[in-house]
Amino acid sequence: MPELPEVETVARQLATSIIGERVEKLEFLDSKLVGDGVLLAARTISSVQRLGKQVVLFFSGSPLFVSVHLRMTGRLIWEPKKLGKPFAASEPRYVFEKAATEKSLRAIFHCTHGCLKFYDTRRFGTIELSTSLEKLTPRGLEPLSDACTWEALWQLLNRSHQPLKQWLLRQDRLVGIGNIYASEILFAAKLHPQTPAGGLSKREVQCLHREMQRILQEAIDNCGTTFSDFQDTSGSLGSYQNFLQVYGREGERCTRCRRGLIQRLTQGGRSTFYCERCQKMPRS
């Protein structure tokens, strides 16, 4: 369930390992993944960056970009040749359990000094090759960019009748926010998830904007969120799960007001968590 902070973490840590690596070939092991891997032959990785929820590899020479979308269960793991002991790109101390995960190996970037392996249990992830960075760049606003002022957010929210929680998940408006952080941001901003997105006051938008940036930044500082009950706790080993106030806490008492209980509701087929007491629906 990588969202912006998890993808940012993966991109940053991957950058420390693979910049300067020369790709020999890109091998696809899943019929769902297609592309001309030969294009990458003898190209050198010059940069790794996050664009929305995608990890994008930049190459030196004529324009060529590889975008990896991790979706739900995708993981990128750098396995150096010499060390013999592979490790997660996002966590050097990670003990890799080969037998358990080899089945989900979907693609391999063969490089001079090792392999960058793409694992994806549920096969939702994608790898895309493009000569145009513009094509790969998501349309939505980057929530931590200079362009994302509260006024810009207000403009985007304007006129939408969609419930706020579902609006936050729309990548064509705002990129990077997923199910976990949407609940956390709304809790922090004391906004009910079913509040119509376009109906917020100026003050509420300012608060939403401030809390969104604070939570995403704090999550990045903690290397994202990892759930211990997740199939195997590999990939990014962040610690932000220790800071989650509402997500996955149905029935628990609110840590803020200490009186309300955390409720769960389904919006657009996905779980939303909120405090029944301090996230009131606005009077319409």
Added chain:
DNA sequence: CTCGGAGCCTGTCTGC
């Protein structure tokens, strides 16, 4: 144009 729902996919958990 906006919005909601189905479908994609597989491992885990729950109930019978």
Added chain:
DNA sequence: TGCAGACAGGCTCCGA
């Protein structure tokens, strides 16, 4: 113990 069904969820597609 074994099986069926529900569930997790980012994103695209389709229909209203």
